[in-house]
Each structure stands twice: as structure tokens, then as C-alpha cells.
Amino acid sequence: MQRQPVEPLQPLDLVERAREGDRDAFGELVRIHQHGVYTLAVRLVRDRDQASDVAQDAFVRAWRAMPSFRGDAKFSTWIHRITVNTAWTHRAKQKRVRLDSLDSLVEDPESSALDPIRAGEAASAAPQIEDALMGLSDSIRAVVVLKDVYDWSHVEIADHLDISVTAAKVRLHRGRKDLRAKLAGFEDGAS
């Protein structure tokens, strides 16, 4: 007897099944979205090890919240929002840890935890812009990334980063100017 080819699951089916508690369907969603979520996490927290933790945590949070996912946004949009919230929670924790471990960083000059250039090295096919982004402070970079890469609105950015819309606009303006200056610096260095 000839077996019928298995119809590949469509993302909508996967989301619906994952909402009903189907682990296999959720696992498939994780496989599909892992790179996008990890990429966003790297851009927000810089450090790749931390980004991996953020991505994992974001998916676990998404799994817990699956029953409340109503499908009025795309799953990718929804998981990105969760990733931003998770990254910001990790950042707050990391800030506390960093204050406690400044000595160990001084003792370990090879540490890449805070090295923007290393964190951005393998980031994409556009290393200059990635490196320039990684040179911005976390709070400024997050706004620039969410607005100019992911096309979020000022209101969404303010809401997820827990800042005012005015603060989001100010940081964006400053971030764009800083970013351009850094890119100009790369060009001057190259020439």
C-alpha cells in the first residue's frame, strides 16, 4: 500500500494546536521562529549567551500564555513582544548582577560580555550597521532597533520598554544621530 504524503502543517494550524496544549505543534513554532527571536534578543541584550537565555525564556513564557493568544496579531509579532519584555526583565536582573561583579570583569579582560564589537561580529551580513548599533547604550539601542528595524510605533515601544512616548522619541532622535556618527566614524576609519 502506498502511503499518502503527509501534508505539512500550516502555521495557523500550529498556532491553533499549540493553543490547545499540543507540545509538538508548539515545538514546530519554536523551530520556525527560533532564529527571529534569537536575533531580536541579540540586538536587545548584545551578549549572545544572555540572548540565548532570553530566547529560551521568551518561548517558555509564550507557551504558558498560549491559551490567551487570540490570534488578533501574527504569532511572530506576539512572540517578538514577549521577547522584548523578557529581554528587559533580563536586563534589569543583569544590571544588578553587573554591579556585584564589576571586579570579576576587571579580572577577566577577555570577557566578551560587554564587548559590542564581538557581540556584533556574527550578527548578520551587514556588520557595520550591526557594530554601530551595538555601540549604542542598551536603552537607546532598543528604541532604534524596535522603531527602525522592526517598525514598531512610538506607543508600542514606550509601552513595552516602560517609558513615556516622549522619552521614546527623544531616545530615538539621539540614537539615530549617534548611529550616523558611528557609521561615519567607520567610513573615516576605512578611508
Place this chain on the structure above:
Amino acid sequence: MRVLCSAVSVALPSVAASGEKGPLSFHIGSCDRCRGEAASYAEMYRSLDALNDATVPAPGGLPQRVMSSLGPVAVPAPAGQRDHLVPVAAAAAIATAACGGAVLLRIYRQRAA
């Protein structure tokens, strides 16, 4: 730098992002310095936009790590399975009220006696 150029420079990040130069277009069109700055912003926004399609490969084993750390999900029971809870809840409420009433009655009688 001319005063007008410095004013344009302040506005350029937002103006170049929106792509609508509006009242600044005349000056930008006639000033080499501002035209160059506008062009560099435009190039920067193109690069940033292109990042939306660029991904950093996730570390191997991420899906496995995620799946191994999943707990049970709170799946809401279908409506049909919840119907039987209504009479149970009502019976529990009546029983609680009856018990409370009996206790109060007993206390009242004790005080009366």
C-alpha cells in the same frame, strides 16, 4: 556651519526617516553639506530596514532546551466539560449556607436558654 544648516541638521534624523523633506527640501537641494547628511541618513535607514530580513542563527539545541523546560499549559476546558461544574458549585453554596444557618441558630438558642 550656517544657522540654517544647523537647524536642518537637528531635523534631519526624523525628516530623512519619513522620507518627506517638505519645507527643508529647497535648502537640502541647494546645500552640499545638508544634501550629503540627508543622503547618509537615507543610507543608514536602508541598512537598518535591511536588518529586518537578516537573522543571527540561533545556537544549536535551542528548541530542545525550550521543549525540555516547558511546564504544563493552562488549557481552558471546553464549554461542554465545564457544564457539570455549575450544579456542583450551586450545591456547595447551598450546603455552606445551611451549615452557617445551623451554627447561628444553635448560638441563638444557647443564648436564649
